[in-house]
Amino acid sequence: MKKLLSANQAIAWAAYRAGCRVAAAYPGTPSTEIMEHIAEFAGAINCEWSVNEKVAMEIGIGASLAGTRALVAMKHVGLNVAMDPLMTFTYIGAIGGMVIINADDPSLHSSQNEQDNRSLAKFAKCLLFEPADSQEAYDMVCAGFELSEKYQVPVIVRTTTRTAHTSTVVDIGSGERSETPVIPYVKNAQRNVAVPAHGRLMRFAVEKRSQALRALTEESPFNRADSGTGDIGFVASGVAYQYVKEVFPTAPVFKVGLSYPPPLEKIRAFAAGVQRLVVIEESDPVLAEQIRAAGIPVVEPKTELHMMELDPVRLGALRAELLGTPPPPTAQPETGLPVRPPVLCSGCSHRGAFHILAKLKATVCGDIGCYTLGSAPPLSAMDTCVCMGAAIGTAIGMRKAGLPNQRIAAVMGDSTFFHSGMTGLLDVAYNNIPITVMVFDNRITAMTGHQENPGSGHTLLGVESPAVNIADIARTFGIQRVHEVEPYDLANLEKVFKECLDCGEPAVVVVRGPCVLHVKWAGKYINTVDEVKCTACGSCFRIGCPTIVRGAPKDANGRLFKAKIDPQFCTGCNLCAQVCKFGAISPVK
Amino acid sequence: MTSSTFPDKLFNVTLVGVGGQGILLTSDILAMAAMHAGYDVKKSEVHGMSQRGGSVISQVRFGTRVHSPIIPTGETDILVSFERLEALRWAHLARPGAKILVNNMDRIPVTVSSGLQPAAQNVDERLAAYPGLILLAANELAVQAGNLRTANVVVMGALAKLVPFGEDHWQAAMRERIPAQLLDVNLRAFALGYAAIA
Numbered sequence: 001m002k003k004l005l006s007a008n009q010a011i012a013w014a015a016y017r018a019g020c021r022v023a024a025a026y027p028g029t030p031s032t033e034i035m036e037h038i039a040e041f042a043g044a045i046n047c048e049w050s051v052n053e054k055v056a057m058e059i060g061i062g063a064s065l066a067g068t069r070a071l072v073a074m075k076h077v078g079l080n081v082a083m084d085p086l087m088t089f090t091y092i093g094a095i096g097g098m099v100i101i102n103a104d105d106p107s108l109h110s111s112q113n114e115q116d117n118r119s120l121a122k123f124a125k126c127l128l129f130e131p132a133d134s135q136e137a138y139d140m141v142c143a144g145f146e147l148s149e150k151y152q153v154p155v156i157v158r159t160t161t162r163t164a165h166t167s168t169v170v171d172i173g174s175g176e177r178s179e180t181p182v183i184p185y186v187k188n189a190q191r192n193v194a195v196p197a198h199g200r201l202m203r204f205a206v207e208k209r210s211q212a213l214r215a216l217t218e219e220s221p222f223n224r225a226d227s228g229t230g231d232i233g234f235v236a237s238g239v240a241y242q243y244v245k246e247v248f249p250t251a252p253v254f255k256v257g258l259s260y261p262p263p264l265e266k267i268r269a270f271a272a273g274v275q276r277l278v279v280i281e282e283s284d285p286v287l288a289e290q291i292r293a294a295g296i297p298v299v300e301p302k303t304e305l306h307m308m309e310l311d312p313v314r315l316g317a318l319r320a321e322l323l324g325t326p327p328p329p330t331a332q333p334e335t336g337l338p339v340r341p342p343v344l345c346s347g348c349s350h351r352g353a354f355h356i357l358a359k360l361k362a363t364v365c366g367d368i369g370c371y372t373l374g375s376a377p378p379l380s381a382m383d384t385c386v387c388m389g390a391a392i393g394t395a396i397g398m399r400k401a402g403l404p405n406q407r408i409a410a411v412m413g414d415s416t417f418f419h420s421g422m423t424g425l426l427d428v429a430y431n432n433i434p435i436t437v438m439v440f441d442n443r444i445t446a447m448t449g450h451q452e453n454p455g456s457g458h459t460l461l462g463v464e465s466p467a468v469n470i471a472d473i474a475r476t477f478g479i480q481r482v483h484e485v486e487p488y489d490l491a492n493l494e495k496v497f498k499e500c501l502d503c504g505e506p507a508v509v510v511v512r513g514p515c516v517l518h519v520k521w522a523g524k525y526i527n528t529v530d531e532v533k534c535t536a537c538g539s540c541f542r543i544g545c546p547t548i549v550r551g552a553p554k555d556a557n558g559r560l561f562k563a564k565i566d567p568q569f570c571t572g573c574n575l576c577a578q579v580c581k582f583g584a585i586s587p588v589k
Numbered sequence: 590m591t592s593s594t595f596p597d598k599l600f601n602v603t604l605v606g607v608g609g610q611g612i613l614l615t616s617d618i619l620a621m622a623a624m625h626a627g628y629d630v631k632k633s634e635v636h637g638m639s640q641r642g643g644s645v646i647s648q649v650r651f652g653t654r655v656h657s658p659i660i661p662t663g664e665t666d667i668l669v670s671f672e673r674l675e676a677l678r679w680a681h682l683a684r685p686g687a688k689i690l691v692n693n694m695d696r697i698p699v700t701v702s703s704g705l706q707p708a709a710q711n712v713d714e715r716l717a718a719y720p721g722l723i724l725l726a727a728n729e730l731a732v733q734a735g736n737l738r739t740a741n742v743v744v745m746g747a748l749a750k751l752v753p754f755g756e757d758h759w760q761a762a763m764r765e766r767i768p769a770q771l772l773d774v775n776l777r778a779f780a781l782g783y784a785a786i787a
């Protein structure tokens with residue numbers, strides 16, 4: 001059966017096919033859709049949105065040790081969070097097959113950094129696959145479960161944004177599930193309890209396993225040479241292989257699919273048949289360094305190929321360099337066009353709070369989610385953003401460093417709070433740190449496309465669950481000053497924020513309002529501008545609402561404009577009416 | 590050894606616009622139709638921030654064998670834009686003389702409406718400088734079909750006239766991808782777009 005599938009969809013089909021019984025993930029672009037598609041097989045695969053990647057990894061580990069096949073999925077920075085359990089699980093070793101999907105994001109399409117996690121696979125001494133299209137993603141996940149069981153090794157499949165979100169034709173065979181039997185559980189402390197005495201033994205076992213994996217990779221059908229003509233030979237992995245085939249269609253190419261450990265002897269033999277060996281891989285020179293270290297000479301091109309996503313144009317430049325021909329001409333884009341950055345939506349519940357934080361001149365340690373858009377002009381209400389959950393720790397550090405600004409806020413969303421903000425808040429309570437922690441609680445994980453979280457009141461499969469109250473958590477931690485506020489009442493937001501930021505003790509404000517994209521807006525009112533009363537002062541433009549557009553120019557010199565509200569997109573949130581000093585904006589039915 | 594002397598001719602379509610305009614549905618159906626017509630297909634899109642009003646771009650390639658999911662700059666055979674400013678932004682991706690199919694409407698970026706950035710100048714003249722330009726009143730045709738929200742399907746109908754496979758493959762893909770209760774209005778919108786191209 002042939003289907004047009006993204007790699008994310010193909011991975012879900014493969015998990016089903018291979019008899020995977022447990023799947024856990026935390027959302028993150030470009031990996032999110034994997035679990036959304038696995039949920040379509042919920043009858044066969046027990047699946048969940050975990051609270052964070054570390055928990056997801058630990059669930060996979062437990063399932064594997066209990067003898068079932070397990071899959072966990074996360075974006076590249078998610079694996080940082082999950083590294084601690086992985087680093088010891090790789091010592092203990094899988095029992096039921098364990099496949100970890102790690103989605104890297106070269107070019108930072110929607111991430112805070114560009115890290116090449118193939119180095120982490122090497123670091124953790126796992127098997128690593130790099131699919132070049134959806135068919136390979138399917139085949140590698142199926143093979144990954146088997147190899148994981150056979151060698152008791154965790155298997156990492158590294159997708160990238162390009163492979164994850166490209167649909168290609170996939171043959172899924174009959175599409176039917178093959179039920180793999182559960183391996184009976186046997187209690188075995190020496191094997192499964194990592195204490196120093198056992199860990200030392202495991203350490204030697206890992207080394208023996210690595211030897212076996214080095215032999216395996218030389219035999220793997222996923223590592224193969226495409227014959228060709230010419231004296232330049234390429235080694236390529238992942239989607240980079242596709243660009244090599246496009247730009248150098250007749251050249252010999254060694255395709256690396258099982259890329260850790262790399263098939264160095266096969267590559268050595270391939271290199272012997274060409275005069276120059278060029279390694280094309282996306283992000284860091286992970287393969288190139290290992291090949292060089294094996295004493296195989298590798299060309300170091302001048303063309304920059306290690307930062308950002310590769311594409312045929314960049315390989316075209318490499319081609320010109322290697323062949324000594326002038327670089328191919330590339331068409332220049334039109335100039336002078338305004339950019340179209342993402343913005344907080346019309347009616348977004350995060351907007352008003354940022355407007356007030358800016359007004360109060362607070363130092364805002366931010367975090368990662370839709371609300372990070374509050375850092376952009378015109379709101380410009382964020383000072384820092386590091387990684388998920390970092391807002392609170394960063395704010396504590398700023399306070400301890402003696403920042404002159406007394407008003408320090410840590411801002412994060414609900415999903416971020418549950419993911420890794422809670423521990424930071426406990427530190428605030430425990431060490432009595434005078435900062436204000438603000439949770440912008442829209443009851444959903446909005447940025448990645450509205451995944452459920454512990455505040456939503458239901459699970460991945462729509463089953464009801466307790467909707468955790470964040471203010472209650474703060475009180476339980478021992479924070480005395482805890483407020484819950486509504487997001488569209490600017491006067492009250494200002495009063496509460498000011499009181500907390502100036503109180504000199506730990507404070508928590510939960511700003512509660514549903515995401516406008518997720519919850520059908522009640523739509524009773526929309527806002528309109530009275531052109532006569534509008535003085536073109538520009539205040540309403542400064543809340544950065546995409547629905548407030550320029551209307552008529554104020555006068556002949558045409559530099560100031562009256563406001564106009566696009567009725568098609570207005571949600572009637574009424575923030576603009578509250579910032580207008582001239583009473584020119586009002587809600588109408 | 591460039592891709593233009595690649596043994597099997599590939600057909601490259603780039604679709605661009607603003608989040609929420611139905612670009613991803615359109616490229617899905619194009620890719621499914623091409624597969625139905627017997628081609629190897631790759632459809633690639635980057636949509637991380639699409640719901641928040643950012644630019645969206647999707648690339649569909651089909652032929653005997655497709656390798657790179659990314660279309661090399663300057664090798665797009667048809668550029669489809671759901672908005673005029675985005676057509677200009679991505680016009681350099683198209684081959685010289687390629688068809689540039691544009692829904693004749695504007696979505697002003699917030700950065701412009703709030704005065705942070707100047708508006709683009711002379712959009713009409715600059716677009717007209719592309720010989721393959723086709724301006725389509727897709728919004729009006731969509732209203733005529735019965736729902737403004739089918740404007741993307743009007744554009745899809747027009748695109749169907751420009752690709753090297755028959756209309757029946759599009760119909761098959763639409764039936765597979767569009768919910769039954771919305772199929773009629775979408776088929777009407779498709780037909781109006783199809784008829785709008787000579």
Ligand SMILES: Cc1ncc(C[n+]2csc(CCOP(=O)(O)OP(=O)(O)O)c2C)c(N)n1
Nearest residue numbers: 028078368369370371413414415416446447
């Ligand atoms: C460790 C890690 N995991 C996942 C992500 C992807 N990610 C970015 S923002 C976000 C969710 C934010 O949700 P929330 O805090 O509820 O804020 P909202 O977007 O709803 O405003 C996720 C999962 C990430 N950046 N880092």
